[in-house]
Amino acid sequence: MEEQVELVGRAFVDHYYLLFDTNRLSLASLYQPTSLLTFEGQKIQGGDDIALKFNQLPFDHCKHFITTIDCQPSSFTGGILVFVSGNLQLAGEEHQLKFSQMFHLIPTLEGSFFVQNDIFRLNYG
Amino acid sequence: MEEQVELVGRAFVDHYYLLFDTNRLSLASLYQPTSLLTFEGQKIQGGDDIALKFNQLPFDHCKHFITTIDCQPSSFTGGILVFVSGNLQLAGEEHQLKFSQMFHLIPTLEGSFFVQNDIFRLNYG
Numbered sequence: 001m002e003e004q005v006e007l008v009g010r011a012f013v014d015h016y017y018l019l020f021d022t023n024r025l026s027l028a029s030l031y032q033p034t035s036l037l038t039f040e041g042q043k044i045q046g047g048d049d050i051a052l053k054f055n056q057l058p059f060d061h062c063k064h065f066i067t068t069i070d071c072q073p074s075s076f077t078g079g080i081l082v083f084v085s086g087n088l089q090l091a092g093e094e095h096q097l098k099f100s101q102m103f104h105l106i107p108t109l110e111g112s113f114f115v116q117n118d119i120f121r122l123n124y125g
Numbered sequence: 126m127e128e129q130v131e132l133v134g135r136a137f138v139d140h141y142y143l144l145f146d147t148n149r150l151s152l153a154s155l156y157q158p159t160s161l162l163t164f165e166g167q168k169i170q171g172g173d174d175i176a177l178k179f180n181q182l183p184f185d186h187c188k189h190f191i192t193t194i195d196c197q198p199s200s201f202t203g204g205i206l207v208f209v210s211g212n213l214q215l216a217g218e219e220h221q222l223k224f225s226q227m228f229h230l231i232p233t234l235e236g237s238f239f240v241q242n243d244i245f246r247l248n249y250g
Contacts, residue, residue: 075199075231076199079201085248
């Protein structure tokens, strides 16, 4: 059970940031209309608006480098909490930005998962 | 509803770090036997063991300075996700440490909340 949580969480993280770094609009498929994003304090609901937000970020290309991934089962049946820290490299920028992000993954009827909660923060310092 | 989530989340953060900085063993009261902590990658279950872990940290006094607090309702009825970033000052250390931490708060029958999930990471850099 605990191993499964780790496997799903880590596979999600790989998939999520690959999509983010190569095709941000496709991230809409990972969310549902109930999904909540808080991005640097800004609250957005629903997969379409969330993907739109990502697509409107003021940089064309980026690459996420993951430092840590922590996973726990949530109280919601089959739910998984994923906590990520890492660095974000923006095209044309010399220095990477540190970030932390958490996800709450909820199982779908089809046997997959969607992101119900997503909170992202840059770690300035 | 959304305002209530913010109020509860922020009040919890104030309370939690005050206890942490003044009486770490009393943090046990905020957890239950099902509670999960992942502290710098180490997994611990149950309020007693979690408070023991905090009490055994290799510093006597510390003070948390909170930079950001983001709150969202979780899928669990009445549950609240709280995402915190800030700085940690250890007694006798010149430099503060940056940290990120997330909590999943679950309502109790008594009308309060307990911490079901807690993930803590220092942000080195």
